[in-house]
Amino acid sequence: MAKITYHTHDNKTHTVDVQKGLTVMEGAVQNDIPGIDADCGGGMACATCHVYVKEEWLDKLPAKEDGEEDMLDMAFEPKNNSRLSCQLIVSDELDGLEVNIPSKQG
């Protein structure tokens, strides 16, 4: 298990234990955290699991594949710290990760 913190747009903070090997997207969906739609189910085909990663975690994450950057073009208000949460696999290294969920996903 690793602790992942999701800050939602309504200024609420949800810290949940997510099983290692699952994605940050799945952690949100399984714990009913609002704002992660994940329409395509993790296929990097929809950009509705878009999150902003807290700056200090950015360089601990795996690099983006081209497909992820292309999909982020479609995301709602993408920024430099934008990632698709379906591409972030939870591991010991990500224990404590914090992400912000945008106000909407489309």
Added chain:
Amino acid sequence: MNKTDVLIIGAGPTGLFCAHQLGIIGLSCEIVDNLDKVGGQCIELYPDKPIYDIPAVPECTGEELTNNLLQQIKPFNIKFHLNERVEELKKNESRWHVKTSGGVEFDVAAIVIAGGVGSFEPRKFPVKECEKFEGNSLFYSIKDKSIFKDKTISIFGGGDSALDWAIELSNTSKVNLIHRRDGFSGVEASVQKVKELNDQGKLNLYTKFQLDSVLGDKNIESVKIKHDEGEIKEIKSDYVLGFFGLIMQLGPILDWGLNIDKKTVQVNTENFETNVNGIFAIGDICSYPGKLKLILSGFHEGALAARGCFKYAKPDEKLRFEFTTTSKAAQERLGIKK
């Protein structure tokens, strides 16, 4: 009024195979889809990408899968209603009266929702005031390009639609192309062409910029764009175009009295009927314990839902289980000549 046994909502692989299963058991159907083409997510999201988990098909693309399904349902001459979104359902004694966005009406015995994750709608600008100009000087698709002649157009996006329209419109209009990063997702040849046009002064390319605000009274007069580093530029624009792909919205399905949980419709696993008699849901849009969002699951769900429709379409007849290998009736419906 189109009278048929079953209306299928959604022309993705699940909807297409359900049509096949209906045809095999002797029921007629018509299919409505909000997109302008058949294939659903397979065509809209990944036409060229390979799929490896269709049983007995080691590898195929979304486009090939769609074409094969169309080939398979050809004997049934199914009527498609594309560019139409189902808006209204009304129960009319034992049948359903259905109306689409374009005013097409159906009289059917049962409805199968194979709507994926909803209908595809253009993704819009996050900036609020854009709504005010939408459809008048701000667009997410182009219907009549002649209105842009000799005008100044600001195009946002980095995919093929944005690049193709920037290139095309630069012949007759003054084009600004604005994209949030230096890289583009469109094809390399178009990216090169856009850079060439920019170097020749035939188009103005702004990268690492995003829309900040839109100015104007009745029509757009200019847009402010903001650089990653905070710099804001104001550029004159008569029209603004946004090409950010499509997003899926459940839309009117929410108003049909169905049990909905997290954007999916709850069904039973015996025949994939919803809580409303005569309305079935299959594919990505349905949920039940153990649901897998796989195309193969959608095929199974469609086969059972088709049989579930039978009692509504032919209440006085009994459906007998048959194999296509040996059933004379099924082979006749498929137009097999021996």
